[in-house]
Amino acid sequence: MNWNDCEMFCHVVEHGGFSAAAHYLGHPKSSISSAVQRLEQELDTRLLERTTRSVRTTEAGEILYKRAAHLFTNLHEACNEALSSRREVAGTLRIAAPYEFGAHHLGPVACRVMETYPHLQLQIDVEHRQINPHVEPYDIVFAMLEHQLPSSSIVIRRMFSLERGLFTSPALLRQMGQPLHPADLKSWPLVVSSADTEWTFTDKDGVDHGVPIQNPRVISANADFRLQAATSSFGITRVTANFCAPAVSRGELVRVRLPDYTCEPLRIYALLPGKRMVPEKVRYFLEALAAYSHALR
Structure with a gap:
């Protein structure tokens, strides 16, 4: 079995469709579709029911996803953990935040984090719309949640309570x-x-x-x-x-x-993709933000 094809299939299920999975992974939609087709041919069974508006798993697809998805997550987490002891905080940290919060609170924290980690790049997008961190490639999505919370597959951390x-x-x-x-x-x-x-x-x-x-x-x-x-x-x-x-x-x-x-009060939450291991760059930024929040009290 081509395990890359199986992981592509899991991403399609997790993100709710081929387009969303392709956007998240940065791959052409056609390559994602081909991977799922190869997997279905190899297993000789249909894994997804496709319509013009939605994609849903068949019984066989649901079984495969439930058994396989966490294995890929564990594999990536194990590799990242093995490398973290010798890897510095670097790369690009992608953040989305509402304007009222981002303009007045993320700036000081972002500058402090970049001073501490000179090889870390920050991309902060100020958004007015609701963002699903499973669908769009952000490491942290800050949201002002007053009533409905997102699905349980998203890790939710309360960060701020603003007067x-x-x-x-x-x-x-x-x-x-x-x-x-x-x-x-x-x-x-x-x-x-x-x-x-x-x-x-x-x-x-x-x-x-x-x-x-x-x-x-x-x-x-x-x-x-x-x-x-x-x-x-x-x-x-x-x-x-x-x-x-x-x-x-x-x-x-x-x-x-x-x-x-x-x-x-206005309550600000950090929304993270539902994975057990938080990347170093995310963890350090949230720790710096928590310290900043505590200093404001």
């Missing part, structure tokens, strides 16, 4: 008046993220109060644009306190505090 608050322009606050309860925000024009479905506030007894997002004035995944909209009196926005601190210090924004209520 959030309500901010608006002084002029709009004078016009609308000081809100006293989360429900009062229903009469305000809202400037929201495209991922927002409700804003949650916790009272002094620990009870959560949700404000549904209905007919907001501005919707944008870009935190900078939301800040500009709030500064221009188009509404009230929910954002991390450190992100808008310069605008507050200039008097362009004011923080709106609801008596006896706190705004739900």
Whole structure:
């Protein structure tokens, strides 16, 4: 049996299709398809049912994947572990992060890590969309998760909990008046993220109060644009306190505090492909980020 073909098949199953597997591996889609075809011919059985929209395993394919996939993972991990004792932290560390977090927190950590490991390259992409680390070739994907967590095949590490608050322009606050309860925000024009479905506030007894997002004035995944909209009196926005601190210090924004209520914090998670062994470059970066987070407290 050609074990390379078998590993290609496992990648197709893991990533949910030929195109995704080819993108992750950096191989032509045709070579991935040929590898699976050779494997099916050698085993004399169909392993995948293919349609124009999806790929799913047959019973035989499911058995092979469950028995073989972890063997390839273990093999790669064993080789990496054997080399790690003599290998320096080098190569390219690929990171994706949302703008609000990446622009203000990853920069200092990235510079510190590059100073420590001069042969390490960093690629940091600021993204507004949700990224699956199984499909796209990132070593770390930082995500702002509030409700639904990704599949259990992804390793999730909570890294940050950032203070959030309500901010608006002084002029709009004078016009609308000081809100006293989360429900009062229903009469305000809202400037929201495209991922927002409700804003949650916790009272002094620990009870959560949700404000549904209905007919907001501005919707944008870009935190900078939301800040500009709030500064221009188009509404009230929910954002991390450190992100808008310069605008507050200039008097362009004011923080709106609801008596006896706190705004739900922004929780940042590191999403890693579901493998037991974390590469050295990933481990060192996460350790540096954890130390930076601790220093901010």
